[in-house]
Amino acid sequence: MDLRIAITDDLNSEREKLSSAIIAPFSKVGLNVGNIDEYTSGEELLRQFSAGRYDLIFLDIYMGGMSGVETAKRIRTLDKNVMLVFVTTSNEFASESYAVKANFYLLKPVRAESIRQLAETVAQQLKNTGCAAALPDGTVIPLSSLVYTSCSGHYVNVFLVGNEPLKIRTTHKIMEESLSKYEGVISCNKGMLVSLANVARIDGENFLMINGDTVPISRRKMTQIKNDYTRFVLNRIHSEFEKDQVTVK
Template identity: 35%
Template structure:
């Protein structure tokens, strides 16, 4: 999950980033933009799941930036960070989902995250495969490679095969912390692991995925870190 923070006060950004990290940990990537102009120069629709905009910035205000965003991206969650609620009525124009009033602490940031339901948003996140098709990431149980083709085994039997090098698919999926390769030519979704033994994962569809001896320690550490992060956030979602 990628979160953009557009804020011209570096100390305010660092405070907000700290609060977010304490609540979301490494499940999110936090990207800083010191001005609205710089953000719009590099932004592309679909890049972020959440954009937090300071309203009172020089030149382009947060509201100006939000209007530009909404010209081509109607889905991204927008939050305004501000010392005043004077623009509250205008926020409806750009479908903002929260006002984060300054000064704020972790409790208020948590209330913001609860309101916009990022957990549900993450469950709906998609990725584009090399052949141009899109797939919901959390629907993937595991992926395997054979005969120059990678098959993504998904929930409800909605499997998807793509003719692509396994390294392409691995690079695509490993950008998300819940995907990991326990053996050559295999990738598992940790959310879909039903049980772990010394040399296998049992997946939610009953399939047994081998864990190579060479990677056993690395796999154990990665899965343990995933479980700890889920426990910290209140359990698997």
């Protein structure tokens, strides 16, 4: 999974150290660190921030201008889900970090063991929220990025939105055991799994996926699979309607 990360600290040296320190530990738990955006202040971060832009934000508490705690409060009014990590030389703001639902607290100088624990916590929280899926080799991917899987010999190719396919040495059966527990991931043909969330439409006896690929539907299970897809779409529409109703209230 490519994590979208922001590091906010008014000291360039601290941003560089943290940026370098997180890559290897995160990779070990299947989290690939993608682009890391660096900000020198809370104000600068907030000018660029929008809901869903980042998966993880590191905030130094003691900064010139807006503090990390105040920045976190502003972020929480816009995004309830982004993970927040406070980085500081003191733990006196522990109660404030709880109030803004910070996910972790790092004390400077940041130790390698703390980064390792953070990486494990982030990976576990992503799995628990259903936002991420764990593949048989330990790789973690955003569930929303899964398009379909296809077995080829001793490998399974995992096709993702916006990324190159992953080639994993495993069997279709093991891959199915790993992914079928997630909502909307079904077996549609021999050696193939499909994410119904990323189906553009049904075209005859095939799923047309949002990446343009065509995935055949088993003739034997055609009626059942089409019914599953219809129910999935209707449930999504119902869920979105309920969210809109809550927003209106």
